[in-house]
Amino acid sequence: MDYAKQMREALERTEAARHANPELAARLDKFVAENAQLREYYGALSHAELVRELMRVQMKHERVEVTERRNHELAQWVRENPDVAAKVEERIKNVIAQKEAHAQSLKAAEHLSQQESMRISRGIRP
Numbered sequence: 001m002d003y004a005k006q007m008r009e010a011l012e013r014t015e016a017a018r019h020a021n022p023e024l025a026a027r028l029d030k031f032v033a034e035n036a037q038l039r040e041y042y043g044a045l046s047h048a049e050l051v052r053e054l055m056r057v058q059m060k061h062e063r064v065e066v067t068e069r070r071n072h073e074l075a076q077w078v079r080e081n082p083d084v085a086a087k088v089e090e091r092i093k094n095v096i097a098q099k100e101a102h103a104q105s106l107k108a109a110e111h112l113s114q115q116e117s118m119r120i121s122r123g124i125r126p
Helices: 003-020 022-034 036-043 047-080 082-121
Strands: none
Touching: 003 022, 022 036, 047 082
């Protein structure tokens, strides 16, 4: 199949999609108009690069779907096992408290380090 025929078919598919969902087409047209740099970036890509980019987006979309499906199944499992959920919740409370304490320690150490740096920059040695 020659390149011109591929382009005609792609344009036909685009037009068919535009007529199938005019609201989506309008949103896409608006997005393209508002994102000239992005349009320029994709316009400069070769066909193979565009295919790879499309496949990357599809791969990411599938990963999101798998995550949503897993989260739905997990939520259902939690509803079916409230005793286990309560144990997990109790453990999470402890972890959160430990992380908060660790974060406060890090902030204090950073503050002391900044104070020490200020003393040194003023010529005051410890």
